[in-house]
Amino acid sequence: MLKITEQIYLRRPEPSDSEAMHQYRNDPEIAAALTQFSKGYSRNDLAEWVERQRKSSTDIVWAIVDANDNCIGHCGLSEINSRNGVAIVDICIGQSAFSGKGLGEAIIGSVLDYAFQQMNLRKVRAKVLSSNAIALGLLRKIGFESEGILREAKYRNGQYLDFHMLALFRRNWGQGEKPCPQN
Amino acid sequence: MAISVGDLLLRRPEPKDVEAMYRYRNDPEIVAALGAFSKGYSRSDMMEWVERQRKSTDDIVWVIADAQDNCIGHCGLYQINSITGVAETAICIGAPSFRGGQTGREVIKAVINYAFEQLNLRKIRGDVLSSNKISLSFTRKIGFKEECVLHEQEYRNGQYVDVHVFGLFRRDWNPELL
Amino acid sequence: MLKINEQITLRSPQAKDTEAMYQYRNDPDIVTALEGFSKGFSRKDMLEWVEKQQNRKNDRIWVIADADDQCVGHCGLYKIDSETGMADIAVCIGNAAFRKGQSRAIMKAVVNYAFEELNLRKITAEILDTNKISINFTKKFGFKEECVLREQEYRNGVYVDMHIFGLFRCDWNPDALRCLPV
Numbered sequence: 001m002l003k004i005t006e007q008i009y010l011r012r013p014e015p016s017d018s019e020a021m022h023q024y025r026n027d028p029e030i031a032a033a034l035t036q037f038s039k040g041y042s043r044n045d046l047a048e049w050v051e052r053q054r055k056s057s058t059d060i061v062w063a064i065v066d067a068n069d070n071c072i073g074h075c076g077l078s079e080i081n082s083r084n085g086v087a088i089v090d091i092c093i094g095q096s097a098f099s100g101k102g103l104g105e106a107i108i109g110s111v112l113d114y115a116f117q118q119m120n121l122r123k124v125r126a127k128v129l130s131s132n133a134i135a136l137g138l139l140r141k142i143g144f145e146s147e148g149i150l151r152e153a154k155y156r157n158g159q160y161l162d163f164h165m166l167a168l169f170r171r172n173w174g175q176g177e178k179p180c181p182q183n
Numbered sequence: 184m185a186i187s188v189g190d191l192l193l194r195r196p197e198p199k200d201v202e203a204m205y206r207y208r209n210d211p212e213i214v215a216a217l218g219a220f221s222k223g224y225s226r227s228d229m230m231e232w233v234e235r236q237r238k239s240t241d242d243i244v245w246v247i248a249d250a251q252d253n254c255i256g257h258c259g260l261y262q263i264n265s266i267t268g269v270a271e272t273a274i275c276i277g278a279p280s281f282r283g284g285q286t287g288r289e290v291i292k293a294v295i296n297y298a299f300e301q302l303n304l305r306k307i308r309g310d311v312l313s314s315n316k317i318s319l320s321f322t323r324k325i326g327f328k329e330e331c332v333l334h335e336q337e338y339r340n341g342q343y344v345d346v347h348v349f350g351l352f353r354r355d356w357n358p359e360l361l
Numbered sequence: 362m363l364k365i366n367e368q369i370t371l372r373s374p375q376a377k378d379t380e381a382m383y384q385y386r387n388d389p390d391i392v393t394a395l396e397g398f399s400k401g402f403s404r405k406d407m408l409e410w411v412e413k414q415q416n417r418k419n420d421r422i423w424v425i426a427d428a429d430d431q432c433v434g435h436c437g438l439y440k441i442d443s444e445t446g447m448a449d450i451a452v453c454i455g456n457a458a459f460r461k462g463q464s465r466a467i468m469k470a471v472v473n474y475a476f477e478e479l480n481l482r483k484i485t486a487e488i489l490d491t492n493k494i495s496i497n498f499t500k501k502f503g504f505k506e507e508c509v510l511r512e513q514e515y516r517n518g519v520y521v522d523m524h525i526f527g528l529f530r531c532d533w534n535p536d537a538l539r540c541l542p543v
Contacts, residue, residue: 057240082265082266083265083302083303083398083515084303084513084514084515084520085303085515086513118266119266120266120267120268122512122520123511123512123513125510147508147509147510147511148506148507148508148509148510148525149507149508150485150507150508150525150527151483151507151527151529152482152483152529153445153447153483154445155444155445155446165508165510165525167510167511169511169512184387184388184389184392184393184399184401185387185388185389185401186389194387194401194403195387195401195402195403195406196403197403197404197405198405234405237403237405237406243400243401245401299518300517300518301398301515301516301517303515
């Protein structure tokens with residue numbers, strides 16, 4: 001259980017979170033910002049997703065919960081490759097009441113801290129739709145740099161959208177480089 | 184990938200290796216030196232072991248194959264932990280004609296190189312029984328440093344035996360000196 | 362099955378291909394160029410791989426067979442996503458002579474299949490920075506570089522960049538390639 005603020009915590013997802021997830025992951029406004037296309041999720045889909053995450057060796061997901069332990073979003077690391085020392089950070093805040101208060105930055109900060117300090121990773125990547133200016137701005141502020149644009153990688157609302165690829169190396173996160181053979 | 188070591192090849196274990204392994208892994212002289220205790224292996228045990236290694240995500244084991252592709256021993260990296268960057272190494276040369284020469288050294292060199300150059304590990308560990316003088320001296324010679332001794336840790340041939348725990352950091356690894 | 366020319370056919374993997382694959386997929390020279398890392402394959406691994414290809418919904422992999430129907434490599438489309446209209450392409454030719462002479466023809470066949478048969482919109486290719494030959498070939502073929510994932514993969518003791526290339530159907534002109542030297 002990881003405390004972000006007095007009101008917000010991160011913990012492992014439980015089956016009981018699927019109801020809240022079912023709400024926000026089917027919300028068109030929220031879904032529009034996410035990189036994954038979805039034809040919509042049923043409660044079973046989400047329960048299965050929670051279970052899959054539990055067993056996964058390449059992903060770690062946390063539920064973002066409020067002071068009453070209600071799930072208001074999720075975040076985590078995916079495509080974790082310890083040999084290469086790389087993973088992708090994901091975040092989805094499901095309730096608009098919680099956006100715009102610096103929460104996203106705090107949560108990403110926590111996930112990065114875990115990635116570098118606990119998972120001993122070297123590089124964290126992010127994939128963001130070019131239309132998601134808020135996420136792009138936030139990530140750049142944290143120190144992520146662009147690695148290119150995967151053109152027209154998604155189809156959303158009648159148009160093709162680009163994926164912006166960003167990355168943050170541990171050495172720029174201020175914790176020092178993981179020992180590297182040339183050093 | 185398969186790793187060439189002189190005329191030998193380190194390659195993934197195959198069912199056809201079972202017979203050779205069955206012989207040397209039940210040979211008392213060879214077994215006495217090994218860190219792990221065993222009540223003896225049947226051919227079925229060896230077959231299962233080959234299949235388990237194939238699927239394992241924590242270990243990488245190679246058969247040491249001679250020029251005729253016959254198994255003369257095995258070696259590998261065990262308990263590979265990519266987060267801590269550590270793995271254990273072990274080698275077992277089963278064919279008498281290959282024991283005592285440069286083979287062991289060259290094979291371990293190749294395994295350690297693989298651990299650092301391909302798996303991006305940071306530290307290799309090796310455990311050696313105090314009764315295995317040859318292995319103790321060999322391990323020190325290739326650059327491992329003794330980190331601790333687990334006293335009277337194992338039981339062999341009616342006696343308690345110490346286990347010497349060795350470690351080799353990538354920063355201290357210099358294959359050119361060997 | 363796709364017959365490319367007198368020397369090369371693309372066909373489904375079969376059990377009889379496992380020995381050839383076992384050889385080239387354990388060859389360090391070939392393996393270090395590939396974007397995927399492997400700890401090595403046993404023959405049973407290769408047989409399992411062949412069997413798995415029957416059931417894979419999102420990949421379409423062919424064995425590259427020579428005039429005697431012997432496997433000299435494999436190629437195909439991975440992560441085929443009909444919603445986004447995209448797939449990854451990969452070609453692995455185990456035999457050096459074929460690699461020199463037939464790469465373009467093989468690539469053309471797979472790309473054509475992606476656009477003409479699967480009706481895809483875009484093909485991507487991921488290539489390690491150390492694989493200069495492949496990078497040049499892919500650019501010459503018409504792919505455009507879209508991303509460079511810096512220090513992304515660990516190979517032979519160093520971190521290597523991964524280049525991601527993209528080719529859109531509307532930029533694909535197989536006729537233009539007829540004039541270029543092989």
